[in-house]
Amino acid sequence: MKTEWYKNAIIYQIYPFSFMDSDNDGWGDIEGIISRLDYVKDLGVTAIWFSPLYESPDYDYGYDISDYKAIDKKFGTMADFDRLLEECHKRGLKVIMDMVINHTSIEHPWFKSAVSSKDSPYRDYYIIHEGKRENGKLLPPSNWDSSFTGSAWERIGDSDDFYLHLFCREQADLNWENPEVRRQIIDILNFWLDKGVDGFRFDVFNMFSKVYPIQDDTSKAPVTKGGQFFIDGPRMHEFLRQLNAESLSLYDTYTVGESYLPSKEAALEYVRKDNHELDSIFNFRHLEADNIKGLKFFWKPFNLLQFKSGLFEPQSDTYGIGWNTLVLENHDCPRAVSRFGIDTKHYRYEAATMLATITYMGFGIPFIYMGQEIGMVNCPFDSIDEMKDPVSHFVYDLMKSYHMPAKLAFSFIRYGARDHARVPMAWDDSVNGGFNKGKAPWQKVNPFCSEINVEKDLRTDRSIYRYFQSLLSLKKNNSCAVYGKTVEYDHDNRRIVAYSREHEGKKLFIVGNFSKKNTTYVLPGEFKDASILLNNYEKLDRDASTLKLRPYQAVVLEV
Numbered sequence: 001m002k003t004e005w006y007k008n009a010i011i012y013q014i015y016p017f018s019f020m021d022s023d024n025d026g027w028g029d030i031e032g033i034i035s036r037l038d039y040v041k042d043l044g045v046t047a048i049w050f051s052p053l054y055e056s057p058d059y060d061y062g063y064d065i066s067d068y069k070a071i072d073k074k075f076g077t078m079a080d081f082d083r084l085l086e087e088c089h090k091r092g093l094k095v096i097m098d099m100v101i102n103h104t105s106i107e108h109p110w111f112k113s114a115v116s117s118k119d120s121p122y123r124d125y126y127i128i129h130e131g132k133r134e135n136g137k138l139l140p141p142s143n144w145d146s147s148f149t150g151s152a153w154e155r156i157g158d159s160d161d162f163y164l165h166l167f168c169r170e171q172a173d174l175n176w177e178n179p180e181v182r183r184q185i186i187d188i189l190n191f192w193l194d195k196g197v198d199g200f201r202f203d204v205f206n207m208f209s210k211v212y213p214i215q216d217d218t219s220k221a222p223v224t225k226g227g228q229f230f231i232d233g234p235r236m237h238e239f240l241r242q243l244n245a246e247s248l249s250l251y252d253t254y255t256v257g258e259s260y261l262p263s264k265e266a267a268l269e270y271v272r273k274d275n276h277e278l279d280s281i282f283n284f285r286h287l288e289a290d291n292i293k294g295l296k297f298f299w300k301p302f303n304l305l306q307f308k309s310g311l312f313e314p315q316s317d318t319y320g321i322g323w324n325t326l327v328l329e330n331h332d333c334p335r336a337v338s339r340f341g342i343d344t345k346h347y348r349y350e351a352a353t354m355l356a357t358i359t360y361m362g363f364g365i366p367f368i369y370m371g372q373e374i375g376m377v378n379c380p381f382d383s384i385d386e387m388k389d390p391v392s393h394f395v396y397d398l399m400k401s402y403h404m405p406a407k408l409a410f411s412f413i414r415y416g417a418r419d420h421a422r423v424p425m426a427w428d429d430s431v432n433g434g435f436n437k438g439k440a441p442w443q444k445v446n447p448f449c450s451e452i453n454v455e456k457d458l459r460t461d462r463s464i465y466r467y468f469q470s471l472l473s474l475k476k477n478n479s480c481a482v483y484g485k486t487v488e489y490d491h492d493n494r495r496i497v498a499y500s501r502e503h504e505g506k507k508l509f510i511v512g513n514f515s516k517k518n519t520t521y522v523l524p525g526e527f528k529d530a531s532i533l534l535n536n537y538e539k540l541d542r543d544a545s546t547l548k549l550r551p552y553q554a555v556v557l558e559v
């Protein structure tokens with residue numbers, strides 16, 4: 001039943017709010033997506049992951065679902081979705097749905113019923129506990145933190161009960177201990193699979209299982225207090241296997257889990273093929289190389305060695321065990337060319353293509369976030385009021401509450417904000433970057449879109465999109481690039497990223513100059529005479545086995 005089509009897949013992520021607005025109401029929509037499918041297909045991708053399209057009150061922009069079997073009105077109707085699915089399949093594109101099942105919206109009928117009465121049949125769908133009384137004061141049931149700042153517990157009205165929310169207070173955690181909840185979830189998965197979707201991206205999946213009884217976290221947890229009781233919880237593997245047995249394995253699916261700070265051991269178990277849990281999980285460790293402990297707002301000088309360890313270790317860990325993923329951007333990250341100490345003003349083309357080459361030629365499935373293929377940059381937000389993401393506001397307010405000056409607090413937020421990736425896609429230099437016909441979009445338009453847009457990129461000699469086409473075609477059609485084992489070279493080199501991929505006697509060598517200085521690199525002996533398969537410059541300055549790499553130059557060689 002399983003064809004494992006995902007192994008040489010290339011996946012493009014669309015954030016529907018901001019891709020294309022066909023009816024000029026300021027929100028992206030399904031009709032808009034359909035009108036741009038040829039553009040996506042021509043890039044060379046083989047599947048699309050859609051960030052949530054379901055009905056949602058949008059406290060967390062789609063990641064708070066109030067009806068899992070309905071399309072949100074601003075995006076269109078279920079008939080529109082059916083057509084989108086058909087249009088994707090017609091073009092040979094697989095469709096991956098985002099599944100946000102750690103929590104539901106507080107506007108989901110289950111939750112509304114659960115909090116309406118202690119006797120509600122849905123009460124046990126959520127994690128509802130009585131608070132603690134200390135010196136006559138009512139406190140939450142435990143000291144756990146929400147990942148989005150503040151307590152993870154919210155009081156229900158003026159009762160003594162609280163519900164758990166590991167994210168916004170409008171996102172109530174489901175109680176996966178309740179078999180009825182799991183049955184409902186399986187029913188939802190099968191609803192979409194019966195429609196013909198090809199797989200799922202599971203949102204923050206490694207928080208489904210919690211440790212009971214609920215207790216305080218007395219450890220010195222550096223990031224989120226309580227994490228030891230809700231990350232990689234005790235029943236995680238069992239729950240995933242149930243989803244597999246009763247849903248995923250019955251169709252030709254692909255699954256990718258978004259894990260939140262997983263332990264290395266758990267990460268491997270989730271993707272171990274014989275475990276029948278997930279096909280892959282996201283690895284983001286390399287994206288922590290310019291911030292402190294993965295806290296994206298707290299930047300630090302970029303550390304290339306950390307980037308390389310984060311990128312390569314999961315490739316060797318998963319090789320032969322499961323499948324890996326390769327990510328540079330998504331809707332939760334700033335734009336890649338605007339970080340990692342890159343001189344994007346002078347070398348945007350070189351850096352965008354170098355980053356893609358060194359990342360996507362590795363072992364795993366490339367994930368491309370909309371706009372990355374034209375090298376979109378961060379949006380120069382002028383104030384916190386221009387930012388829509390609640391997390392930007394929560395963290396800003398938190399910093400202010402510690403008396404951090406507003407300007408400094410904003411500079412941190414602006415470094416790591418999720419808002420950068422969520423501004424409208426830049427199609428051309430017309431009004432609103434061609435996202436629509438002039439109605440103010442829900443989110444600020446990046447002023448750079450007059451310079452950086454699809455139409456202009458495709459017109460230049462140095463088109464990032466065209467380079468991506470060559471890169472992706474090489475990646476998916478070269479068996480070594482798909483199945484080869486990755487071996488890193490010269491890890492301690494602070495400018496160069498270098499590795500080989502080897503499969504059935506064939507070898508590739510990938511080398512990139514992760515700096516704006518000309519850099520010399522001596523090829524390992526066996527690659528001395530290797531021929532060039534791909535180069536993001538016109539020429540490669542080469543003297544026997546010595547490469548003289550130009551700023552952000554990257555090449556793929558073959559022996």
Ligand code: GLC
Pocket residue numbers: 060063064100167203204258331332
């Ligand atoms: C994931 C999503 C993010 C969302 C969070 C809570 O991390 O990618 O956008 O805010 O989960 O659902």
